[in-house]
Amino acid sequence: MQLIVNILVLASIYALIACGYVLIYRVSRVMNLAQGELMMLGAYLLLTTGSVFRGNAILAVAAAVVLSTCCGILVYIFLMRKMTGGSVLAAVLATIALGILLRGFMILIWSAQQQYPGQPIALVSTAIILPGGARISTFAAALVAVNALAYGSLFVFLRFGRWGLRMRAAGQNPLLAAQRGIKLHGIYALAWALSTLTGSLAGMLLALDSGLTANMAVLGLKAFPAALVGGLDSLLGTLIGALIVAAAEVLSIQYIDPLLSDVMPFLVLLATLIVRPWGLLGTREELDRV
Amino acid sequence: MLRWVLGITTAILFAATASADDSYIVGMTAGLTGPTASTFAPVAEAMRIYFDRINAAGGINGKPIKFVLMDDQAEPQKAGANVKQLLTRDNAILLINSSLSSTFAPSIAEAKRAKVPLMFVGAVCPKEVYPPAEGGQYCTTAFASNFDSRATLTFIKGTSPDAIRIGFAAATIPVSRAEIDFAEKYATDLGMISVDKELIAPTTADFTPFATKLVEAKPSWVYSWAAWVIQVQLFEAMRRLGWEGNFLGWAHQEAEDELQRLKDPHLYVIGANTLFQEHLPVQNEIEDAATKANSRYPANQMSEGWIGGMMVEAALKQSGWPADAEKVQNALQNLQVDMKGIRAAPIQWTQSNHFRVNQSYRIYNWDSAKGQIVTAKDSLSYEIK
Numbered sequence: 062m063q064l065i066v067n068i069l070v071l072a073s074i075y076a077l078i079a080c081g082y083v084l085i086y087r088v089s090r091v092m093n094l095a096q097g098e099l100m101m102l103g104a105y106l107l108l109t110t111g112s113v114f115r116g117n118a119i120l121a122v123a124a125a126v127v128l129s130t131c132c133g134i135l136v137y138i139f140l141m142r143k144m145t146g147g148s149v150l151a152a153v154l155a156t157i158a159l160g161i162l163l164r165g166f167m168i169l170i171w172s173a174q175q176q177y178p179g180q181p182i183a184l185v186s187t188a189i190i191l192p193g194g195a196r197i198s199t200f201a202a203a204l205v206a207v208n209a210l211a212y213g214s215l216f217v218f219l220r221f222g223r224w225g226l227r228m229r230a231a232g233q234n235p236l237l238a239a240q241r242g243i244k245l246h247g248i249y250a251l252a253w254a255l256s257t258l259t260g261s262l263a264g265m266l267l268a269l270d271s272g273l274t275a276n277m278a279v280l281g282l283k284a285f286p287a288a289l290v291g292g293l294d295s296l297l298g299t300l301i302g303a304l305i306v307a308a309a310e311v312l313s314i315q316y317i318d319p320l321l322s323d324v325m326p327f328l329v330l331l332a333t334l335i336v337r338p339w340g341l342l343g344t345r346e347e348l349d350r351v
Numbered sequence: 352m353l354r355w356v357l358g359i360t361t362a363i364l365f366a367a368t369a370s371a372d373d374s375y376i377v378g379m380t381a382g383l384t385g386p387t388a389s390t391f392a393p394v395a396e397a398m399r400i401y402f403d404r405i406n407a408a409g410g411i412n413g414k415p416i417k418f419v420l421m422d423d424q425a426e427p428q429k430a431g432a433n434v435k436q437l438l439t440r441d442n443a444i445l446l447i448n449s450s451l452s453s454t455f456a457p458s459i460a461e462a463k464r465a466k467v468p469l470m471f472v473g474a475v476c477p478k479e480v481y482p483p484a485e486g487g488q489y490c491t492t493a494f495a496s497n498f499d500s501r502a503t504l505t506f507i508k509g510t511s512p513d514a515i516r517i518g519f520a521a522a523t524i525p526v527s528r529a530e531i532d533f534a535e536k537y538a539t540d541l542g543m544i545s546v547d548k549e550l551i552a553p554t555t556a557d558f559t560p561f562a563t564k565l566v567e568a569k570p571s572w573v574y575s576w577a578a579w580v581i582q583v584q585l586f587e588a589m590r591r592l593g594w595e596g597n598f599l600g601w602a603h604q605e606a607e608d609e610l611q612r613l614k615d616p617h618l619y620v621i622g623a624n625t626l627f628q629e630h631l632p633v634q635n636e637i638e639d640a641a642t643k644a645n646s647r648y649p650a651n652q653m654s655e656g657w658i659g660g661m662m663v664e665a666a667l668k669q670s671g672w673p674a675d676a677e678k679v680q681n682a683l684q685n686l687q688v689d690m691k692g693i694r695a696a697p698i699q700w701t702q703s704n705h706f707r708v709n710q711s712y713r714i715y716n717w718d719s720a721k722g723q724i725v726t727a728k729d730s731l732s733y734e735i736k
Contacts, residue, residue: 063563063592064563066559067557067559067560067563070557070559071556071557071560074556074557075556164384165384168383168384168388168392172392172647172648173383173384173388173389173392174389174392174393174605174648174649174652175389175579175580175583175605177612180612186587186591187591188590188591188592188593196591196592196593198559198591201557201559267556271558271584271587271588272580272583272584274389274580275384275386275388275389276386276387276388276389276553276554276580279386279554280554280556282554283554283556310560311560314549314560314561314564315560315563315564318550319549319550319551319561319564320523320550322552322555322560323523323552323554323555
C-alpha cells in the first residue's frame with residue numbers, strides 16, 4: 062500500500078510540473094526549458110507572501126498563486142512575444158536563457174540557503190494514516206488532490222471552454238486561427254500563465270512539504286521525461302507518462318538499486334523513444350515538427 | 352580627444368597595477384550558485400566579511416587583502432577556468448576552493464602548475480592534505496573522511512550494550528558514498544547489524560520511497576553523511592512514516608537552526624564546530640560583523656568561512672611583505688592558529704600534515720525538558736598522524 066501511495070505522490074509531482082511543458086508545446090510548439098525555474102519562483106513567491114501576510118495562510122497562498130500567474134504572462138509579454146512566428150529553436154534557447162537568469166536572480170534575492178515557506182504562515186506538514194496502514198504527508202496529499210483538480214479543470218476547459226477551444230485551434234493551425242479572429246498573443250499569454258501556474262503550485266506544495274532550496278529547479282528536468290513518455294501534446298498522455306516514470310523510479314528504489322532511481326526516468330524515456338518516439342498518446346505528425 | 356582617452360586608460364591601468372602590487376591577492380573559486388550553493392555561498396560571504404574587516408583595520412603588515420571571488424557553479428570546467436584566471440589575470444598568491452569535490456582536480460592541476468598554494472575551505476578535504484601531505488594543498492573544513500564515521504559509530508555503539516541495527520544513507524556523489532561504505536564496514540567491525548544502505552541523488556523530488564525502504568528494515572539508528580538537505584529530508588520523511596528511532600547526521604552549517612526547528616530529541620548531529628548558542632566572544636564578533644555587513648546568511652552559518660579567514664590572515668602575516676606564493680607556501684607549512692573556541696583544538700599545519708594534528712568532535716541533540724540544544728557527547732578526539 063505504501064508503495065502505491067509513494068508512486069501516486071511522485072507521479073503527481075511530475076505530472077503537475079510536466080503539465081506546463083504540454084500546455085505551451087500544444088499551443089506554440091515551444092519547449093519551455095525554464096519550467097523548473099518558474100516552479101521554483103512560485104515557491105519563493107510563497108516565501109515572500111508568507112512573510113507579508115504572516116499567519117494568514119489562505120491570503121499568502123492566494124497572493125503567491127496570483128503573482129505566479131502574472132509572472133507567466135510577463136514572461137510571454139517581455140520575452141516570448143518577440144519570438145512568436147520566428148524560429149522555434151530560438152524560442153527554446155530563449156527559455157534556457159530565461160532559466161539561467163531566473164536562477165541567478167532568485168539566489169540574489171532570496172539567498173541560497175534552505176528555507177521553509179510554511180513557517181511564517183504556520184503550515185506544518187503532518188502525516189495522515191490511510192486505510193491499509195500507509196502514510197502520506199498532508200502536503201503530499203494536497204499535491205495529489207491539486208494535480209487531479211488541475212488536470213480535471215484543464216480537460217473541461219480545453220474541451221468545453223471558449224478560450225480552451227481557441228487554444229486548441231491556435232495549436233492546430235495558428236494561421237487559420239488568426240484569420241478566424243483568434244488573438245494569438247492572448248492565447249499564448251494564457252498558455253504561459255496556466256503553465257506557470259501549474260508549475261508554481263507544484264513548487265509551493267513541495268516547498269511546504271519539505272522545504273525550499275535553490276536546487277529545486279532541477280526537478281523541472283526530472284519531470285520532462287514524463288511529458289515526453291506520454292506524448293508532448295497530450296495531457297492525458299502526460300498523466301500516464303508521469304505514472305510510468307514514477308512507478309519505475311519508486312520500484313527501482315524498492316527492488317533493484319536506489320542508485321538507479323535517478324536515471325530511471327531517462328531510461329524509461331529512452332525506451333519510449335526507441336519504441337514509440339512520439340510518446341504513448343502523442344500525435345505522430347506533431348513530433349516530426351519538433 | 353584620443354589623447355584624453357589614452358591618458359585615462361593608462362592612468363586606470365597604472366592604478367590597477369599599483370593597487371594589485373600593493374596588496375595581498377587572494378583568489379577564490381566557489382559554488383556560489385548551482386546545486387550546492389546553500390553550502391558554499393555562506394562560506395564565501397564569511398570570508399569576504401572577514402577580509403573587509405581586516406582591510407578596514409589597516410590590512411595585514413600594513414597592506415590590504417585584495418579578495419577576488421569567482422563563481423564556478425560547482426562545475427569542474429568553470430572551476431578550472433576560474434583558477435587559471437585568478438592566476439594569470441589577477442596574479443593571486445593564494446588560492447581558495449569552496450566547491451564540490453568534482454572541482455578539485457582542475458583546481459589542483461592549475462595551482463600545482465603555477466606553484467601557488469591552494470586552500471580548501473568549507474569543502475571536503477582532499478586526500479592530498481592528510482599525512483603524508485603532498486604538494487601545496489591545505490584544508491580547514493570541519494569534516495574529515497573516516498574520522499567522522501569512527502567518532503559517530505563509537506558514540507552510537509556506546510548507547511547500547513546490545514547489537515545495534517543500523518541503517519545508512521549517502522548522497523550519490525563519490526565522497527559521500529565512500530564515507531558511508533567505510534562506515535558500514537566499521538559498524539560491522541564494531542558488532543552492529545547493517546540493515547540497509549540508501550544512496551540518494553541530490554535531485555530527488557520525494558524522499559519517501561527511500562525512507563520507506565529504510566523504515567521497513569527496522570533500524571534503531573540511521574547514520575547519514577551527506578548534504579544537509581538530504582539528511583534532514585530523509586529524516587523528516589522517516590518520521591512521517593512513523594519511525595521512532597535515532598538519526599545521526601553531520602552537523603552542517605544549517606544544523607543549529609534545524610535542530611531548533613525540528614525539536615526532536617532523537618535527531619543527533621556530529622560536528623567539529625561549536626554551535627552559536629555557546630555565545631563565545633568570537634561568535635559574538637561574527638554576529639556583529641554579519642549584521643554590520645548586512646549579510647544575507649545568518650552568522651551561525653559562517654564558522655567555516657571565518658576559520659578560513661583566520662588561517663589566511665595568519666599565513667599572510669607570517670609571509671611578511673612583499674609576499675609571493677613561495678613565501679605563503681612556506682608560512683602555511685608551519686602554521687598554528689588558535690580557533691578561539693570555534694573548534695576545540697587549534698588548526699596546526701606542518702610539512703607533512705596539511706589537515707590538522709588533532710580532530711575533535713561534539714555531538715548535539717535537542718533536549719525537550721530544557722527546551723534547548725544540548726551536548727550529547729563531548730571531546731571525541733583523534734590524533735591525525
